[in-house]
Amino acid sequence: MLVISRKDLLLFLGFAIVVLAMPIWLQPFGAAYPDLLNRFTIFAIFAVGFNILFGLTGYLSFGHAAFFGIGSYAAVWSFKLLSMDAVPAMIFAIVISGLFALAIGFVSLRRSGIYFSILTLAFAQMSYNLAYSVLTPITNGETGLQLTLADPRYLDRAFSAAPAGLPSPTLFGAPLTGYAGFYFCAGFLIIAFFIAQRITGSPFGMMLKGIKSNQTRMNYTGFNTKPYTLAAFVISGMYAGLAGALLAITDPLAGAERMQWTASGEVVLMTILGGAGTLVGPVIGAWLIKYFENIFSAINDGILMRFFAFLPDGADHVAVTIASKFVGEGWFLTLGLVFVLIVVFLPGGIMEGVRRIAALFNRSPKKPRHTPAQVQPAE
Structure with a gap:
């Protein structure tokens, strides 16, 4: 798993250089300001994770925005209850998103094709409506979950006094604002790309490609494909949760609109536009759509x-x-x-x-x- 070919190494190093140099080469295009750079990296992570399920495995999900929104809610709740440090928020978001993906995937993957897509869309819409109206004590409904001065933040207040105003997310005490926030998100994009690259070239990735090619034939040969498809679904959901957490770190707010079906459709467009099944394609698609949008x-x-x-x-x-x-x-x-x-x-x-x-x-x-x-x- 740790052995990497020369071609993959060159691709990874080239990708890392391009990502880290974004403030430079995006300057002529008017897109080098931190807020947009953050969105470039965050939605690229979202698309790379979605590509593991759709591009490699061939399962088209219309409900991945649910995990994106869950990651945002989990991160903000970590800020409110524990600490303004970004590390616990990301861990909390990835774990919660993974558990939700495990539950939803276990049910949705009983079907394939358009029926799977409809099931994921139904779960996403249920999640959106729960966040918007039913679970308002947890999600704060249409207003969105925000930081307040009354938040306990038990870990922070155990070691320091409460600040005068609303605090901002930090990394071991260093503020994650401006370009510091961008390079923080860029580092996770590079890590996410590397993991996706290793998955693609691994025996597990070969199995996912085989499922996409002809799952019925693989079942007839004696392979149980369900654990592989469920693992791909959970990994993809965890990627989405990480992206949602990073969005909450750069903008400490979580709203139900991040879970709408339009957000799920957007990541589908990103992946198809760049090239489903490729490593760099979903990243390019995410950058292009966010550039048009902003x-x-x-x-x-x-x-x-x-x-x-x-x-x-x-x-x-x-x-x-x-x-x-x-x-x-x-x-x-x-x-x-x-x-x-x-x-x-x-x-x-x-x-x-x-x-x-x-x-x-x-x-x-x-x-x-x-x-x-x-x-x-x-x-």
């Missing part, structure tokens, strides 16, 4: 007027009128068009396009066949 949605007519100022009078207004339909509140239209183009021309996602381009450069010119010289008969 950058394209912020573009208004004033920005467009400055951008098209080089056009003649009248033409600039026409260009702004057309472009405004694809940005601002219309950013979903741009994302939809991108998704349609990817699905139609690159069914394997963005990573299929990358493989095609790499194949063009790696294609070596055909060498002329060597024809042996004819031997002249002796005179």
Whole structure:
């Protein structure tokens, strides 16, 4: 498990360098501020975990936002009851999310295909409604679970006096704000990627790929596939719980909206857009969608007027009128068009396009066949 090939090592090191250098190479795209960088890393973890279930095993879940929301609630409750340190919050979130995934997966995996997807969607919607209205003493309903001055925080107050205002999450006393919070989340993204990489290349990962290829044939050969699918479901749920906890660490708030079916659909889009079954694809898909959501949605007519100022009078207004339909509140239209183009021309996602381009450069010119010289008969 610990032996890593040269190719996998280079991929991991390249991925780690790209992630750690995000504040630099995202600067020209206007996406280098900490809040957006945090979301890039957090939702990339969410997508990498979802890919273990969908991309490797072939089980499409429409309810993974439930574990994402549970992770957020668990982390905030850890802040309220125990300590503002991020480590107990993450451990608590991963364990609780894993237990919920075990229970939901045990029931949902009794079916496969569309029936499995519908079951996970039903559980997610039940979780959303429980958090929104039924379990309000625990979730604080539509207002969301927030920190208050009256929170006991037993571990913190056992060693220090209560602060004057609301505290913020820390890591062994160091505040996790600004770029410190980003590098904290980036470290966990790199770890999550490494674990997913090792799972993909392990015998367990080979078994998951076999289940995706033909689960019925594997059952006929005597393999019991249920423990493997349940393990993949739990691991994927724990990834989602970790992502939810990190979101609560960077923004100490947990709301029921994080458990809606739209949030589950978003991680499906991320995985398909980047390339299901690949390691880097879901990460690229998460970054692309979050970039559209936060950058394209912020573009208004004033920005467009400055951008098209080089056009003649009248033409600039026409260009702004057309472009405004694809940005601002219309950013979903741009994302939809991108998704349609990817699905139609690159069914394997963005990573299929990358493989095609790499194949063009790696294609070596055909060498002329060597024809042996004819031997002249002796005179």
